[in-house]
Amino acid sequence: MNEDYIDIILADDDEDDRLFFTDAFEELKITTKVSTYNDGVYLMDYLNSEEIILPNVLFLDLNMPRKSGMECLREIRANDKFKDIAVAIYSTSASEEDIEKTFVYGANIYIKKPDNFKKLKKVLSEVVTINWQYHTNGLNKEIFLLRL
């Protein structure tokens, strides 16, 4: 329709991870606009500022200094303004219990950080494509759960 790109945000304190992440998007078929934030406080400050275009997909690292991904997730899901954002947890490792907890608290996607660049591109491409389907087909985001 009017979409010509997908807005993406990543909050992650690891500089290398942020770099790989932005690089991976450059080769995708769907055009994306990626911005990154170094921790949860910066991220929430940005999201809560006025007059911004909210992202379509927000990737959250779980372990960040100052404000963790889980804290961000809970703040985001407590605010109706953010209901259209798909939240993807993007984390190195977590127990089954923790993974389920992120879903229960409103995450849509859980991604275990892949250990190589090729896999990362594949996983991110999958997320963006599925999210695109939800977006363009008006599917119910409340029951959008995806684990990769």
Place this chain on the structure above:
Amino acid sequence: MKLFIKFDFNAVCRQVLKETLDLLDIKYNILGFGEVEILEKLSPDKYEALNKSLNKYNIEIVENQKSILVQKIKDTIIDMILNDETKVTIKTSAYLANTLGHSYGYLSNLFSEVTYTSIENFIILQKIEYTKQLIIKGNLSLTEIAFKLNYSSVAHLSTQFKNTTGITPSAFQRIITKRRQIQQTTN
């Protein structure tokens, strides 16, 4: 009394567009030559509202022919999934080709080009979405859902669910139930 008026057709259209878009609180940029750039993501609802408001002035949003046909493909598929009666033995590819009057090869290429996914994947996605809704409703068992959606077995549905979403149907149900409990306690 007779008044003679002179007007600039372009300026009128521009003003109508401006007022309509402002009223709907849409951020935009009027480009001239019948083009308007929308500077935000329009929800389907807002798009409809805009279309409706413009139609009052006989202004139409010209949609491209390809996207219209893709929408028809989607509608036909969703209709097939939701409608038990079309659960005939006819293959989806033949059904789509017959209904829409194009070869399946043409439809399939067009679909992939516009939607970034294949017709096959779209069908799976829609069936899994419908499965999710039915699971949440809770009236049917997974076996009954599998039968309703024309799966050869409940195992086939479970596998496809897991492959599509990364989680099992029972984990899905557990997560949604817990989520609702939390929502209820916070409200």
